[in-house]
Amino acid sequence: MAGDDILIYSLSEHRELIFGCLEAVAPRRVVEIGSEAGGMTRELAQWAEEKGAHFVTVEPYPIDEVREMDERSEHFELVEGRSPEALERVAPADAYLIDGDHNYWTVLHELRAIYSTGEPLAILHDVGWPCARRDQYYSVDALPPEAVHPHSYTKGRVPGTAELTERGFRGDGAFAVALEEGGPRNGVLTAVEDFLAEHDGLAYAHVPAIFGVGVI
Secondary structure (H helix, E strand, O other): OOOOOOOOOOHHHHHHHHHHHHHHHOOOEEEEEOOOOOHHHHHHHHHHHHHOOEEEEEEOOOOHHHHHHHHHOOOEEEEEOOOOHHHHHOOOOOEEEEOOOOOHHHHHHHHHHHOOOOOOEEEEEOOOOOOOOOOEEOOHHHOOHHHOOOEEOOOEEEOOEEEEEOOOEOOOOOOEEEOOOOOOOOOHHHHHHHHHHHOOOOOOEEEOOOOOEEEO
């Protein structure tokens, strides 16, 4: 499951949509939550350089290339830490890309933090299968115990099958997934829906591609 720009789980697969949204909003500050292998981070950093904008990425385990980008570019800033706590060290932005830990608790608290100071554009990844209605955890120990469903580090997910299997999309120990699909407080899309229920006046658009993209 090593990161690679050709893998379809990268947010960069939706670059045309993302940059179209950014062109429409013309943000001066953009925050990315989760850079992983840096595929989208590189493109956003270049975009910020061309537009004279400021781009921040929040990542607990940045790769060397992202660290080097932070050192050489005045338009790019790395905040090393785990979201949503790390967002406390980030100034409010005009636009956010949310592609960090794909579970209900994390996404709900990220959205609450982001919208506590305004109404920016938010673009979310993994609002579709397999994380829409099933939590995924990169670090179980970093979450409150009540935020974690029973889970597996070895079993995988197959489209159209609610039960976990011995094959399918899995982390091979790199991340865990909830044993059960659906139900309260489970999955990224569920977090988005519950957040929107707390806030009148926000609009949401959903792109039903694999892994999915959502725009608030």
